[in-house]
Amino acid sequence: MIPWPNEIDERLAGFNLAVPPNGYAWWYIDALSDDGREGLTIIAFIGSVFSPYYAFARRGGLTDPLNHCALNVALYRDNGNRWTMTERARGRVARTVNALLIGPSDLSWDGTALTININEVSAPIPGRIKGRVRVFPAAITKQAFVLNAEGNHRWWPIAPCARVEVEMEQPSLRWQGEGYLDSNAGDAPIETGFRDWEWSRGALRDGAAILYEAERRDGSRFDLAATFDAQGNMQPFERPALAKLARSGWRVDRNARSENGAHVVKTLEDAPFYARSVVATTLLGEKVTLMHESLSLDRFKLPVVQAMLPFRMPRRR
Template identity: 70%
Template sequence: MFSPYYALARRSGPADPLNHCAINVAIYRKRGKRWAMTERPRGAVRRTADTFTVGPSNLAWDGKSLTIRIDEIAVPIPGRIRGTIRVVPSAITQQAFVLNENGNHWWWPIAPCARVQVTLKHPDLRWQGDGYFDMNYGDAPLESGFRNWQWARGATRDGAVILYEAQRCDGSRANLAMTFDPQGRMQAFGPPPAVELRRTGWRVGRNVRSEYTAQILRTLEDAPFYARSVVSAKLLGEPVVLMHESLSLDRFKMPLVQAMLPFRMPRR
């Protein structure tokens, strides 16, 4: 959905989204990070009821777990990313959330609680821990419906907590706050006040809902329209470490930003 090539194709009318597919992989280590997001055309994309393949990488669902096989080249500094990621949900939720009044943007927290097993050959990395799996989908460009959003998810003593706040182009807001237990049962709660966080190097605004002060522990991605961070906050009386995303769609649609994107997202 952030493809500059797809955005260019849409300027002439409806474009085929399957002609603009990519598997995005981001690895963060003390010794540096690796990033891959190579776009490929329809001829490199294959789908069945339980598999999705883009070029040399693919995802497969066996009814109990999602296995992601990665074989990509990092950019802008070339480096192999190859290995397997296995996502094992404790439960699959059934509820998706409409994000705007037109009903053309949806979000589905498919597996709020999951275990993730990472086994990479390049770079040599093995890890197991808490994980999450969701999906955004719709039939209109994101930038036509939203100006920005803030999203966060963290593990709690009893499951997981998710915050999703979006500012729509008409000035209204979506503001979701919910917890999930390992069985996938959801409980909505009133979001606490927003705490302003330090802007990124690209001056992208960040905030998070928290009952007390919040702190940025680490900025993982700092891009002209997007930031990914690790944030500490307090929710429902519990300290929580959150994976946090800030997205500025006003920035994303700027011609200068569109011209910069191919450096991070090449197309084969």
């Protein structure tokens, strides 16, 4: 466990951090509404790790990650989800230490809140997604993690405890809830470092719990179970037993740690190589609702999967 990149501070390590050729960086937000009926995820990518265009370009050699940037927004609702992930080239990207612009959308940090102004079009069925999301971290953590022996994949759980405010014009939405903010960065394509992983986080009475379990390409593992309090202090805990969950519609394996069984409440994303779910479990004596993801990078690499991706990930030059 080391600080990353060199010093972690309250500027979120800088949106202008260096991203080498074939590398990546992303900033991830998720949230569930207080009434449990709404949810969202937002991911800002430099060097979009799941982009078929970036993967194809890398076959020709070293590739500029700034030519493959995207803002992924997913809104989860009982009356219909919305999803967008349009890739932009370097000419539509601008960044400073505290701000990142990708096409018509942007993120900015003012020392108190991360504000995301969204102005995107969904795919494959076009529809406007426009509005503002604000993330208020309870604290900024000082822990970051190197995920493999080579040190070329890194993860920082920036704000395990946060409040999120959602004000969307299109579709018309307004809600608040508990949320989460982190960042990942790497100096090589993510599929070269890992076979698969399962990650989840959930709010506790006095903080949040994070579980991260990944199998590296060399067969070794990165496994973490930790709680974070409202001040950002981390405390590892012993992982409870693994509970087998129902496979996704695309037959992606899903598992969760639990002291008393676990089950999928709702599948939010169901893709050939990825599933995002709401999972009910028990951790540290508490009933916990997890935002949970399962990722198969072996599946992601398959040519047939790569051929499917442009239908949901258009590219604008």
